[in-house]
Each structure stands twice: as C-alpha cells, then as structure tokens.
Amino acid sequence: MLCFTWTVKEITMSAKLENASRRGFIKGSLMMIPAVTVGSGVSLTAAAAEPPPDLADYQPTFFDADEWQFLLAACDRLIPADGEGPGALETNVPIFIDGQMEGKFGHAADWYMKGPFHEDVSPLFGYQSPLTPREVYRKGIAATRQYCQTHHGKDFAGLDADTQIQVLTQLEKGAIEFDDVSSDQFFAFLLQNTKEGYFADPIHGGNKHMAAWKFIGFPGARASYLEWVDQHDKAYPLGPVSLNGERG
Amino acid sequence: MAKTNPHVDVVMIGLGWTSSIMGMELTDEGLNVLALERGPDQDTVPDFAYPKMADELTYGVRYQLMQRPAKSTLTVRHGVRDTAVPYRSLGSFLPGNGVGGAGTHWNGHTWRPQPNELRLKSYVEENFGADIIPEEMTIQDYGVSYDELEPHFDRFEKVAGIAGKAGNLNGEIQEGGNPFEGWRSSEYPLPPMKRTLNDTMFEEVAKSQGLNPFPLPAANASEAYTNPYGMQLAPCNYCGFCERYGCLNYSKSSPQTCVLGALKQRDNFAYRANCEVMKVNLASDGKTATGVTYIDENGDEVIQPADLVIMGAYSLHNVHLLLLSGIGKPYDPISGEGVVGKNYAYQMNGGSTLYFKDKQFNPFIGAGANGETLNDFGVEQIDFAEAGFIGGSYFNAAMTNGQPIRNMPLPKGAPSWGAEWKQAVQETYGHTMTIGSHGSNMAYRDCYLDLDPTYTDDHGRPLMRMTFNWKDNDVRMTQFMKQKIDTLSKALRPDDYKLSFKDFDSRYDVRPYQTTHNVGGAIMGTDPKSSVLNRYLQSWDVHNVFVMGASAFPQNLQYNPTGLVGGLTYWAAKAIREQYLPNPGPLVQA
Helix, strand or coil: CHHHHHHHHHHHHHHHHHHHHHHHHHHHHHCCCCCCECCCCCEHHHHHHCCCCCHHHCCCCCCCHHHHHHHHHHHHHHCCCCCCCCCCCCCCHHHHHHHHHHCCCCCCCCCCCCCCCCCCCCHHHCCCCCCCHHHHHHHHHHHHHHHHHHHHCCCHHHCCHHHHHHHHHHHHHCCCCCCCCCHHHHHHHHHHHHHHHHHCCHHHCCCHHHHHHHHHCCCECCCCCHHHCCCCCCCCCCCCECCCCCEC | CCEECCCEEEEEECCCHHHHHHHHHHHHCCCCEEEECCCCCCCHHHHCCCCCCCCHHHHHHCCCCECCCCCCCEEEECCCCCCCEECCCCCCCCCECCCCCHHHHCCCECCCCCHHHHHHHHHHHHHHCHHHCCCCECCCCCCCCHHHHHHHHHHHHHHHCCECCCCEECCEECCCCCCCCCCECCCCCECCCCCCHHHHHHHHHHHHCCCCCEECCECECCCCEECCCCCEECCCCCECCCCCCCCCCCCECCHHHHHHHHHCCCCCEEEECCCEEEEEEECCCCCCEEEEEEECCCCCEEEEEEEEEEECCCHHHHHHHHHHHCCCCECCCCCCCCCECCCCECCEEEEEEEECCCCCCCCCCECCCCEEEECCCCHHHCCHHHHCCCCCEEEEEECCCCCCCCCCCCCCCCCCCCHHHHHHHHHHCCCEEEEEEEECECCECCCEEEEEEEEECCCCCEEEEEECCCCHHHHHHHHHHHHHHHHHHHHCCCCEEEEECCCCCCCCCCCCCCCCCCECCCCECCCCCCCCECCCCEECCCCCEEECCHHHCCCECCCCCHHHHHHHHHHHHHHHHHHHCCCCCCCCCC
16 A cells, blocks of 8 residues: 555656646746745745646645545535635635645654553543544545445445535544544544635645635734724725745 | 753743843853753744745644654543543644744734732632632732733844834823733834725624724734844735744744844854753752753753752743752642642633624734734723623734635535535635633632653653643633624624634543644742742743743633733843842842
C-alpha cells in the first residue's frame, strides 16, 4: 500500500512540476508580485504565477484515486454547494487537504510524538494517538470505505447524499468502531481541515478566488483599517485581497 | 567533550521582555551581557513583514511563532494520583519561541495589579479572617508592595508606550479611567485607542447599570511614540492580525519594537539564537552558579561561565530549569515541604457571545487590545466573606482577531457542517460581539509542577509535569461573574446570546485555547521555607541566580501578567545594580 502510494506520488509530482514550470513561463512575465516566502516555505511568486487549478484536472499528491473520490464526496457533504455561498469543491478544499498531508501538519512534525501512548485517557488531555494526521486519514478513509461496502454494498463516493450524511454523522459521533483508528478523530481532522481550506488564504490551495471570503465579507489580507475603525455599524465596502495579490 | 566559552559577567536565559530589559539595565553598569535564546532570531523585518503575517492558517492555526511541542513540552494530569500524559499539540496555552518570546505574539493587554493582590493572604486575613481561606488553598504575599513597585510599573509603561486613561493619579480619581486601580505617578504615555462599535455599546450599557467602564490599557500604539530608549512605535492601523502574530506595523509593544533595537547597538551586549540552555551549573558547594551549559545551533554542548545568571525564559521553562539544575528544594504536595514547582496557577475566564442580526461589527478591524473594560468586580471590590470566594475579575468587550477559521461563533443549535452550517455562517459572521470575564486563579496544595517520571525531551531530560485542576472557590468566583455578565448581556438586547463559564463539574481541558498566563512554580516571598525567590527575585539558595517572569507570582492576578512582569523586572534590576553588584550575596537574610 505504502509503496504503491509513493510511486503514484512521485509520478504525479513530477508531472505537476513540469506543468507548473510551463505555465509559469507563459504567465510569469505578466505577474508583478514581490518574492516573499511564508512560513510553510511556499513561494508567493510561484503561487501567483500559477492560477488555481480546476479541481477536475488536479492530480493528488498524497491521496490515491479511490481515496481522492472519498475526499471529494465527503468535502461536498461537509460544505455543500446548496444554498448561498460556494461549496467545498468549488473552492478547491480537497486540494488544500492534499497539500496539508504533505506538510508539517500531515506529518505531525511540530507535535510531541514519543510514547508511551495512553489513548484511553479522557479527551480533555488532547491528542494522544501515535498516528500522524496523514496516517489517520489513510486508515480512516480505508475503514469508512470498507464500512460502506459492508453495510451499504457501495463505496462511500457512490452512495446517495442522504446516506453519505448518515455515515458522516456516525463517524462524527464515534458510533462506528474501527480497528486501527478512531472514527471521531478521523472525522474531526476531516471537518477541521475542510473549514481551514475553505477560509484560509488561497496560497494554501483552497478558497479558490477567495470565494469563501467574499461570501462572508472578510477582506483577507488587507490588514489596514485605520480610517474604518470609527465608521460604526456600516458594512466594510472593499472586497478581499490575498497574499499573492489577487483582488476580489 | 563540551567546549568552554570565554567568561562573561552575565548570562541571560531566553531573550523576551525580561532579558531585554535586564540587558539594558546591566549593560548600563558596564557589564558584559550575553543572552542565549532557544528559538530562532526574528525581527519586524523580515520576519513579521506584510503581507506574510496576514496568514491565519500559518500563524493563527498552525502556530508558526510558537514553541513546538516536538522540541519542548510538558505532561499534564488533574490529580496527584493520576498518570500525566504529554501536551502533544498546542491548545490551552501557547508559549512563544524565538527572540522576543511571547512578547511578540501577545495582544498587549497591560495591567498593574491592584495593591492588595500583592499581599493577598494578609489582606484576606485582616479583612475577612484567616478562617475563610479553604484548607487546601495556599495563597501567599509577594513580599513586595505596590508602593515599592509603582516607579517600576511607570517605567515599564513608558518603555512599552502603553495607551490608556489613568483612573487614579497620585490618589485623585480621574474621570474616564479605572477608579479601582492603584495610584499612578503619571498618566499613561499614550491616549486610549480608537473605539469600535462593540466597545461603545458596552460602555453605554455598563454606565446604564451604574458601573465604571474605561478603555483597556493597550500595548498597541494609539499615536506615534518614541520611548526612553529612543525606540519608535508607529500608530496602529487596526490590521486585525495581532494575537499569535508578530506586528507588521511597528505598533505592538514587543522586545523588538521597544528594546532590542537599542540594546543590540551596545558593544557589551551579545545574543545567540538557537542555543538551548540545558541547566544552570553550580559550584561544588551548591551555593553559587558558575554559568550555564547549552546546546548550540550545531547541536554541540557548550559551557558558558558567568558571574551572574538571569533566568528570563517563559515561566514554565524557568521552573523546569530550576528543577533540572537542582536549585532549591522541589515541592512535595503530600508533605507540603519544598518550594520549587509550588503554587502553579492559571486564569479563570468566561464570557458571553452576543448576536445582533442587524449590526455590523466588522470583526476583522481591530488591534490586540482595543476595547472597553470595567473593574467593578475586582479583587478589592468584593466582600469575600459575603460572596463566598476569594478572587475577582475584570470584564472586557474587545474586538480582536476576527479571522474566519477561528473566529466563527454560531448561534445555539447551529450544526457544525452541511448546508445549514453554511447558512448560519453567513447570517452570523460580523454580527457578534463578546463580553469576557478575566479572573484570578488561586493557588492550591495539589496544583504544582515537578519532573515527569516517564517522558523525556530530545536531550533525554525529563519533561516537566503539571498537576492542575479547577477548584470550587474559583468556580464560585466565575459563577458570580456569570450572573453579572448575564445581566449586562440581557440589557444589550441582542437577538441571541450564549454564556460560557466553568461550572462545578468542569475539569481542566488542554484542548481549547484559554490563555498563556501560566504562573507560579518559582514564587517570590518572605520566607525560604515557602518561596523559591526573595522579594528581589533572587534565589534563596543560589544568590547569583535571579529568576524573572510570572513564575514568581504566588497565585494569579485577576489581570494579564505582563504589566507586573515588567514592573518586577525593573525592580529586580534596581536591586542588582544598587545592592547586589557592590556587595554580591543574599539581598535578604533568611
């Protein structure tokens, strides 16, 4: 499983890089964005040179094809396109989550991960699992897909929306017991990362064209409001800007 | 084999507020001063420069400026019979990392204690009788008075450029300030910050209830300012990225903006980043320190000889280093003997979130410390005998950090995902304000710090272990505040509101952020049997070790700690300069 994943990852990564540099060459001369790096090491110049991809064209780096179908379906239920405002798929939330799996978060790089592990202590003591978040995703997706096959005779992605909601609700409550991963912890990561991808700066891969910010009226990275502090009870008139200089 | 560096006069552990101040004071004496900082070097430019700071995910959610638990953490348990488990990922509190420490990522709420908070045990005994102190409560006096500290509070406020309105100038109560504060020798150096809508609404309702609202004292510059060190602050632009972020605008008072630019110019000052002190080294008789041992940026062990050791790390790390270095007797909660680790305390907070369908609060517009506050239910305002608890609180209506990943309060009953969640987000974002209660936390016999028997850090040293839980006295305090805030919330006539306060079945939860006001463990006092430090923050046991920071608080204030931490640092610096250096030895005879 692991070997297979690495192979897929390497192939898709090199394809992505080629694609990115070709597009960068075409678009690069049009962009006048200063080169700044953020803490995660992402280059703003590179991000600005590459417009956000279409979700349909995106080749995931961490997730394999089946896992990706699960993630797309789950994100679509957590923040659906229904009603006003964009959904998780229109805003590239799954692309954000794929990126997080490869970064410090996915690897729990900043967390204390030495044993012994007392997973049975009260949840008040926070994360106590030996699994990194990416391991939780991998095991959680596999177990949920297996559960859906057993109980509904289909993969999660193939279920109707109501049944998907039912399965996610069961995960959230921890009502499904998996052998090697906590179902509610898996759900908690999935939901938290989905909301992060929806509301974080587009530089991280989600919130495509700042659509989630426009929806709620958050001005993003403007970060300068001296002349607006005293203007009480009025909607702020300007649209958002992003770290890479996009204006909405 | 460890390398040995050339001798310095003073070595300082950590380079945040306290070491920055101490660096200025001791280089003034002509001493050679070296600071060793565990984390990276960082400064406004390039590290906090626009636009990269305006990134909620990286800084607000993934804690880019904070301590990495992978490198340094502690274990936590509720009671002395429990097994502690590691604080594996950050939640409840967020110690800083790197030059400037938590002084870079704070909001800037800057208070002085009320005078009687510094002599709390005596105050309670004199006014209400010793018998109202619960048996397991171990509150003490600081051993230093407000009057003695006043010039040093004043100095710190001028260095940090605090924006506010005095309520008590030399004993005369001033309109518009806090009538319940201790006396001030001068007005705040900067006028209060601009007002947001929630701020004016809270002021109006508080006045209508006969209360005394005033502007929150802010370490965010309301105007251009040059401090006594010649450091310049720029007017805050209310960017909305304050707590958890470095200031992109030279407006938030921090070691970088207020001190380090001046200190770094001095030839007799040096600092080394990415150098983690392992322990303070003691002479063979154990009565004096010979310097410190640290791991440098290449991972090599280095011995740094010094005549004077200033411990200026975060409060929890100061206590950890004392325990690892064998300075002072570790505290034993069963016998009640020993002192190091004793009286760890936290902060008892609560609040109300109010929803107004038709009001626009624009929560992304704000500094770290703009807001309106009141102190009518402060430690000195409450009859402890009648109220049934010891403690107090200040209330505040502040509008800070309204970024959407973390600041998305939803009405009661709103689902956490799905189409209805999205609808609730749209209806609610920008339409809520909060009223917070920021309250004291007393010290208890079984709330303390020691070394963990099981878990170790990357260097093989035991992690520190925190034993802590909420106690009924402090829950009674916060429940008292809940009733007051409920009344204020109703009077504001919101469309909906919800109260969030600890109750008698509440247990300490490490997951949600509460506050980075971890205090105690290396407490100051009047008796070496009950304190680690004397009234000048000098170790009773090893006279050339002085320990700065909130680890010196015998129990927690109702306020944010930095104002007192700054004042105590100048107080200790004066004692070192005027008394210790001419005649090194214990400044108080045990």
